[in-house]
Amino acid sequence: MLTEREQETALVARVLEDARRGGTGCVVTVSGPLGIGRSALLGALAEAAVLEDGPEAVLVLRAGGVRSERDFALGVLRRMLEPLPDAAVRLPARAETAEGLGDIEAARVRDEVLAHAAGRPLLVLVDDPHWADPWSARWLALLAESTEDCPVVLVVAGRHDRAGAAETGPLARIYARTAHELALRPLTRAGVERVITDCFGEPGDDAFVRSCLAVSHGRPLFLTALVRSQRAAGRRPQSVAAKALRACRPAAVGARAVQALAVECPPVKETAYALAVLGEPAGPGVLTPLTGLTADECTAALAALAAAGLVERGEPAWFAHAAIADAVENSLPASETAERHLRAARVLAEAGRPPEEVARHLLAAENPPTGWAIGLLKAAGRDALQRGDLATARRCLLRALLGATAGGPERAELLVDLATVERSSAPVASLRHLTQALPGLTTRGRRARELAMVPPLALELAPPSLTAYFAAAAVELGADADRDLRLALEARLRYARLGELRPFTETVAEFGRLDPSATPGSPAHRDLAAVLVHAATLAGEDAPRCARIAREVVLGEAPSPADARTAVPLAVRSLLALDLLDQADSWLTSLTVLARRQWGDAAAETQIALAERAYSLARRGWHTEAATLAARTLDRADPAFTAVAVRCCETLALIVAEAVVPDLARRTLSAFRARENALIPAWLGNLVDGVVAASNGDAEVALEHLLDCGREYDLMGWGNPAVLPWRTWAARLHHRLGAEALAHDLIEEEHERAAAWGAPTAHGRALRVWASMTEGPRALDLVREAIAVLDGSFGVLELAKAHILLGRRLAATDRAASAEHLARGEQLAKACGVADVHPHGEAGTGSHPADLTPAETRIARLVLAGQANQRIAEDLEISLRAVEKHLTKVYRKLGIAGRGGLPDVAYLLEPADAG
Known part of the structure; x- marks a missing residue:
């Protein structure tokens, strides 16, 4: 049912009744802008008329002009007469062009139609008469002139009212006979509310109704297309959908607009095209040079577009709906x-x-x-x-x-x-x-200034050509150049060459010449100090001096979002390696918040802050949070952006190596390595491949990669175990493979380096792993020393592992002390968000470490009884390999080095009711 068109339908019903009673009809014209509902009104009139029945029922003929059929003779008339029997009306075989003959033929067809009506009222509905072929238009004009003598009501729905109709031709003859003019008006707010309720089955709220009214201008076509699009998108008629409503571009509106524009004269079309391409409201002053028309011609064209309903009236002019602007431009x-x-x-x-x-x-x-x-x-x-x-x-x-x-x-x-x-x-x-750009810059100073603006961390894997530019710029500037500019270039060049042994050694030596009491005064000085302390940290040189300078660089000024573009995060890495986690983590947290607020999550600065923050969390032992943050950051970042990729991979490799919550970290690293454009240094590639292989149980492959990583580390001069404890992990793998001498050599060297550096976490880790590979009283001394070193430090997870290791080693000799240490270890692990941890840093299954499977328990008890592996395989009717695999899992779960350690944890193998 039409909304707010009751007066129009009532008027047509009244003139039809007058035609039935008086035998005379009239012409009714329907006008209004695009989308106002002219065609919908004709449809409603036809539907109401055909519902009548009886001998005086109205005969309805309806057709509309179509642009593509304008040259098809008698096209409109043929469609209009389709409801009549073939014998009722005889159409000419061809369209005559002679005016006299045409009128004679038109009058004959008119008379045959009236004869078929047999005195009943005839309702003729014509839509878009401007697209009617000339012969059909002539016939309609003759019919309009006959309404004074015949019961014919001709309703013509076009874009123009009488004032805007053509002055000559058949259309002019039709409009000249107009008895009633129906100028359709936009829907009121009440009408808009009714349409919304009918579409959604519920009323719209105030904001939604107001938006619909404003965007549609009350035109039913626009309104219906808008609300249907929102319903199809699953939205309800509420204020939250108002924004989507304004952004909607209904295809139906655009298509009708292009059709309406096609009938206009060239100046009007040209003006519409210019306005659409311009993309903003404009008046004749702007449109005149765009169209090549005069100001008067532009003004007249805009008036015609407004009359057609394509643009809104007023100055400057703009389209009635954004969908019209898009459709008009896209039609070009x-x-x-x-x-x-x-x-x-x-x-x-x-x-x-x-x-x-x-x-x-x-x-x-x-x-x-x-x-x-x-x-x-x-x-x-x-x-x-x-x-x-x-x-x-x-x-x-x-x-x-x-x-x-x-x-x-x-x-x-x-x-x-x-x-x-x-x-x-x-x-x-x-x-x-x-x-x-650098070769084309005209002056050396200009090149140097642009190079000094490069974020230092972006040079993680700088191409050799860029590194050469830094070196050349430093030489070109000379000693008399601006000091801060020279310092900025030096900081970036030194960082870009940290992977080369000789430049690295020189940078470490330069750190030794720094005055630790001097406060970095400028950003460039701060950058250089951060690079120097980072190099010294990698080398494991002078921890107290590193701590003083790193604190000064990081804490000397309040964090700002621009710090992610500096070398300051390198000094934060030194604080982490020194176990000064509170100071480092507080700074990184502030930087992350500031960077997100300034640039958003997708910015390189924010990704750098997030990657550093993930590493800090991992160093604290909060592996679940660290793995999640590192995986998400690595996934969002450009895989070739090494400032982020390297740090995230380091974090994830650390988590996999410690094997507390390795699944997400392992999957992320494997996926990253599979990406074609992933870019990380060779040492890190070996590290990643090694820890993933170890986590998958391939100890030999893992060891090969870790040793390659270590060789590359040594070749660069990077030897600090607080930065990368590769010797610890390699020693553990040697031990697993039975190479005890190699394992002990590595862990002893690791311990020596860690003790010299002095950070509790690295030192305690080396002692704890050394203890796990040692038997007898010496093992107890090592693990107790590890606990003493770690106690009170930020190495909480390492301390948890040490307590658990000691608890298991004491199980056979001091059950009370064993239980105390196990409970303390589990408590500390839970504080890090870890439900289950093994002292070797290997992952549990989520249950108690001693909770073996039935098969593992049975085999372990047979071993305790003194049976050899071959005899166990024969008794259980399984392969020797299966026995060995089960025992490997038993040793790992119980935290012991091998068969000789089983007596120490024998109580864990007792039945639950054994007392």
Whole structure:
């Protein structure tokens, strides 16, 4: 049922009744803008009329003009007469063009139709008469002139009222006979509410109704398309859907608009196209140079568009709905659209409009920009950067680059701007574009300044060509150059070359010459101090001095979001290696919050902060939280952005190696290694492959990779076990494979290095693992020393493992002390969020460490009884290999080194009711 069209339907019903009684009819015209519901009204009139029955029932004939059939003779008339029997009306075999003959034939067809009606009222409904073929239009004009003598009611629904109708031709003859004009009006708020309720089955709230009224302008076509789209999307008529409502572009609205525009004259079409391409409200002053029309012609064209309902009346002009603007622009060929955008850009630039407004059109043009357009795009890119609109800035600069001369200074400047824009959003591309720009920069000082702006951590795996530029810039500047500029370049060059033994050794030596009492005064000085203390930490040199300088660098100033673009996080890594976790973690937490607030989660700065934070959590022993954060950060980051990829992989490798909650970490590392564009240094690749292989039970492959990692570490001069305890992990694997001498050599060296560095976690870990590979009183001395070193430190998880190891070693001799240490270990582990931990750092199954499977328990008891593996295999009718595999799991779960340790934990193998 139509909404708020009761008066119109009542009027047509009344004139039909007058035709039935008086034998005379009339012409009724229906007008209104696009989407106002003209066709829907005709449909409702036809439906109401055909419901009548009896000898005086109304005969309804209905048809509409179609643009594609305008040249099809008698097309409208043929469709209109389809309901009549074939013998009722005889149409001409062909359309006559002679006016006299045409009128004679038209009168004959009219008379045959009236004869078939046999005195009944005849309701003729015609939609879009402007698309009717000429012969059908002539017939309709003759029928309109006959309404004074015949019971014919002709209802014509077109876009124009009488004032806007053609002055000559058949349509003019029809409108000249108009007796009633129905100018359809937009729906009121009450009508909008009814449509919403009918569509959703529930009323809309105030905000939703107001949005519907504002966006649709009360036009039923617009309104129906909008509310149906929201219902199809599963939304309810509530305020939360208002934003989606405004963004909706119903296809039905756009299609009808393009059809309506097609009937207009060329100046009107040209004005509509110009307005759509311009993409913003405009008046004749802007549209005139775009269209090539005069101001008066533009004004008349806008009036015609408003009369058609395509644009709203008023100044400046804009389309009645955003879907119309989109559809009109999309109806143009792509090449023509691009040319119009270029024309719009030039017009707006000449009018002095802001660069970002002009750039929008240059971005839509297909051809590479030239001259003035390049400069304007560059200016727009810089303005967008100032606004924080990095996406627009990047698009503008990339477009400008298409027209810049290769190797020229203009291209170099654009590449520098592009590198600046991409620093947060695309750090890998930023470095690449800066490297491309450097040869074209005109002065040495300019090259040095741009290099000094590169975030130090972005140079984790700097390409050799870029490292060479840093070295050259440092030499070119000379001793008389700006001190901060020299310090900034030195910091970045030293960090980029930390993986080379000789430069690394020189950097460590330079750290020894630092004055620990001097406060880093400038950001450049702070960067250099952070790099130097990081190098000393990697080398394991002078822990007290490292602590003083790292604290000064990190805590000397309050954290700011820009710190993620500096080398300060390197000094935080030193604090972590020194077990100064509270200071490091507090700073990283603040940095993460600030970076997120400033740039969002996707920015490179935030990803750096998150990666460092994940490592800090892992060092605390909070492996579940660390694995989750590192995995999520690694997944979101560019796999070639090594500042993030390396730190996340280090974190995940540490978690897998400690094997407390390894599943997520192992899966993430395996997936990362499978990515083609993943980029990490060779030592870290071996580390990752080694810990994953160990976690999968392949000890030999794991050991090979870890030893390769260690060799690469030594070749770089990095030997601090507090940074990477690879010797501990390799020693454990040697022990598992039965190479006791090699295992003890490695762990003894690890202990010596860790003790020299002095950080409790590294020192305690080495002692605890050494104890796990040792038998007798010496093992108890080592694990007790580990507990003493770790007690009160941040190595809580290591302390938990040490207590559990000691508890198991005391099981056979001192059950009370054993239970006390086991309980203490479990308590500490739970404080780290770990429900089950083994002293070797190997994962449990989520149950008590001594909770063996029935098969494992049976085999362990047979071993305790003195039976050999071969005899056990024969008695149980299983393979010798199966026995050995079961025993390996038994030893791991019970935390013992082998068969000789079973007597110490024999009580764990007793039945539950054994007392």
